[in-house]
Amino acid sequence: xxxxxxxxxxxxxxxxxxxxxxxxxxxxxxxxxxxxxxxxxxxxxxxxxxxxxxxxxxxxxxxxxxxxxxxxxxxxxxxxxxxxxxxxxxxxxxxxxxxxxxxxxxxxxxxxxxxxxxxxxxxxxxxxxxxxxxxxxxxxxxxxxxxxxxxxxxxxxxxxxxxxxxxxxxxxxxxxxxxxxxxxxxxxxxxxxxxxxxxxxxxxxxxxxxxxxxxxxxxxxxxxxxxxxxxxxxxxxxxxxxxxxxxxxxxxxxxxxxxxxxxxxxxxxxxxxxxxxxxxxxxxxxxxxxxxxxxxxxxxxxxxxxxxxxxxxxxxxxxxxxxxxxxxxxxxxxxxxxxxxxxxxxxxxxxxxxxxxxxxxxxxxxxxxxxxxxxxxxxxxxxxxxxxxxxxxxxxxxxxxxxxxxxxxxxxxxxxxxxxxxxxxxxxxxxxxxxxxxxxxxxxxxxxxxxxxxxxxxxxxxx
Numbered sequence: 001x002x003x004x005x006x007x008x009x010x011x012x013x014x015x016x017x018x019x020x021x022x023x024x025x026x027x028x029x030x031x032x033x034x035x036x037x038x039x040x041x042x043x044x045x046x047x048x049x050x051x052x053x054x055x056x057x058x059x060x061x062x063x064x065x066x067x068x069x070x071x072x073x074x075x076x077x078x079x080x081x082x083x084x085x086x087x088x089x090x091x092x093x094x095x096x097x098x099x100x101x102x103x104x105x106x107x108x109x110x111x112x113x114x115x116x117x118x119x120x121x122x123x124x125x126x127x128x129x130x131x132x133x134x135x136x137x138x139x140x141x142x143x144x145x146x147x148x149x150x151x152x153x154x155x156x157x158x159x160x161x162x163x164x165x166x167x168x169x170x171x172x173x174x175x176x177x178x179x180x181x182x183x184x185x186x187x188x189x190x191x192x193x194x195x196x197x198x199x200x201x202x203x204x205x206x207x208x209x210x211x212x213x214x215x216x217x218x219x220x221x222x223x224x225x226x227x228x229x230x231x232x233x234x235x236x237x238x239x240x241x242x243x244x245x246x247x248x249x250x251x252x253x254x255x256x257x258x259x260x261x262x263x264x265x266x267x268x269x270x271x272x273x274x275x276x277x278x279x280x281x282x283x284x285x286x287x288x289x290x291x292x293x294x295x296x297x298x299x300x301x302x303x304x305x306x307x308x309x310x311x312x313x314x315x316x317x318x319x320x321x322x323x324x325x326x327x328x329x330x331x332x333x334x335x336x337x338x339x340x341x342x343x344x345x346x347x348x349x350x351x352x353x354x355x356x357x358x359x360x361x362x363x364x365x366x367x368x369x370x371x372x373x374x375x376x377x378x379x380x381x382x383x384x385x386x387x388x389x390x391x392x393x394x395x396x397x398x399x400x401x402x403x404x405x406x407x408x409x410x411x412x413x414x415x416x417x418x419x420x421x422x423x424x425x426x427x428x429x430x431x432x433x434x435x436x437x438x439x440x441x442x443x444x445x446x447x448x449x450x451x452x453x454x455x456x457x458x459x460x461x462x463x
Contacts (some may be wrong), residue, residue: 009260013147014186015358016265017140017173022132022449025139029268030449033135037421038445039274040097040117045433046278046353046426047093048073051331052209056086063394069122074431075462080126081223084171085216087118092163092215094278095335095351096426098271098389101142102409103150103259108162110149111215111279113271116174119219122180126455131451137177141354142270150269152247153255163215164199165250169239171222179226189225189234196221197250198454200450203445205319207332272409277351278375279335282320285386286311286338288346288402293390297398301346301369309342309388310378317377324370332363343369353429432463 007015025033031233047053057074060082067077072087097114101108120138123129129137149166172193176186194219199214229235233384240246254260277287286309292301294300315321315338322341333354334340334418337369343366344355381387387401404411414422427438444451451457 008238008241009185010187010190010240012261012264013144013173014183014190017144018183019188020136020265024137024265025136025268026217027171029139033139033270034159034448035274035416036113036271037117037121037138037448038423038442039419041121041445042423043094043114043232043425044072044091044118045430045438045461046096046445047090048430048432049249050090050093051329051358052212053086053090053093054128056089060086068126069126070308070458070462072121072458072461073430073463080122081220081227084122084219085224085240087122088115088214088219089216090172091118092212094356095212095280096275096278096353098274100270100271100273100279101146101149102407103269104262104267106150106256106259107130107272108146110146110150110166110271111163112142112145112149112167112170114393115213115218116145116161116170117369120174120178120262121222121454121457122219123175123223124421125458127178129178129454131454132150133178133447134454135449139268139270140177140182141161141170141172141174143268144173146269146271147264148246148258150254150259151240151254152251153253158250158365159201160197160250161201161214162448163202164218165171165197167215167218168193168197168221168225171219172225173222175223175226176229177229178184181226181230185229186226187237188233188235190239191228191237192228192233193222193225194236194239194246194249197246203317205335205338207329207348208328209329211336214419227230230427254294258379272406274414274422276406276414276418276422277341277350278353278356279341280320281340282315282318283336283341284386284407285384285402285405286342286388287345287351288406289386289400290342291403292351293388293398294346294349295398296400297392297396298390299390303392303394304346304369304372305391305393306387307342307373307391308376309373310376310381310389311338312381312383312385313377313379314383316375318345321375326361327448330358331356334361338375339370339373340366342373352373352425433461 065079069083113126203210
């Protein structure tokens with residue numbers, strides 16, 4: 001490791017990843033971290049049997065390998081990288097897990113927790129870590145991924161899915177710490193990880209099962225990178241700023257370099273938004289509009305003549321703004337579409353995992369209601385916000401604007417009761433974990449720092 005007086009960003013990140021101690025974590029961060037763990041594992045339970053997951057499970061079992069870590073919910077063991085791979089994919093399945101880290105006031109469109117949380121748990125089981133060490137390793141990984149993402153001024157124009165890039169670095173830090181790497185080997189692990197980045201937004205545009213694949217690929221890539229470094233492999237010295245490093249290859253440049261090291265070791269960043277609805281976050285303001293209008297004006301779907309939904313031009317031009325069409329993977333079409341979620345919210349008064357099943361998506365009532373919806377680009381509406389006007393058959397035209405979207409970590413956060421209620425929604429939808437076992441899991445996670453061995457958690461997460 002370079003011993004210069006002014007260490008590079010990657011050197012400082014590596015040092016902090018290994019030197020952070022549980023005692024560095026303040027009470028608010030600890031509480032929020034436990035909520036994210038509860039939320040993500042609830043989403044994993046809910047997504048256990050979603051489209052493609054049972055086929056993936058069969059494939060991994062056929063591949064075999066060392067029985068190092070548990071495939072959650074389904075049971076059985078696999079090599080740790082493969083177990084983390086499928087555990088993360090299950091967590092992402094309903095696009096319901098925490099999102100959007102807020103780094104020094106800058107909100108980033110990330111899906112970090114769906115990779116880092118299942119991976120940290122999987123690795124912690126493998127090395128028999130304590131709850132405190134699981135939390136500490138997780139926060140280190142979250143923080144690194146969030147800072148790298150914030151540094152890039154993330155956008156969609158290059159087509160890379162950030163889940164498959166920055167999450168890999170976050171996992172590398174988690175794995176490096178839990179596997180006992182030193183600073184030189186962890187720096188090498190980050191360099192090796194640079195060779196495993198990728199994934200594309202085209203998976204969303206085409207409505208494919210592969211949209212959730214990056215969540216697991218990042219886990220597998222990060223673990224493999226740490227394992228190779230531990231075995232003696234070397235990698236590029238500076239994974240971030242070298243001639244062909246991350247910011248050169250996968251972004252439009254590092255626009256916020258200060259995000260990488262400002263308050264490093266003092267503040268730990270992570271996904272700040274716990275989602276109330278199982279669909280793309282961009283759609284949530286529109287759902288909030290629907291539910292608020294129904295509550296305020298006391299009407300039902302049959303009373304509606306037409307709906308005009310106004311969103312930012314970027315929302316109309318995005319995949320979520322396209323006319324709703326059912327393809328080979330209906331869930332992928334529905335979870336990323338304004339028309340579908342608005343129709344569902346009006347017809348059923350909510351948007352829940354059961355509304356993302358194929359039978360629900362093909363409900364003729366939904367297709368008929370969608371004909372009433374018009375999507376309009378409005379320059380005065382911010383991205384991820386919405387304004388909605390409903391024309392009722394009695395002549396009324398109520399309007400609602402939502403700028404403080406439910407789940408916003410600053411303006412409208414999910415409460416303790418909201419988070420626990422969402423956990424139970426996932427448990428009851430999945431029907432894979434008994435209520436007794438789920439209650440024990442919930443109580444254990446609320447007191448995770450007191451758990452002496454993470455292995456004690458695992459039986460509560462297997463059907």
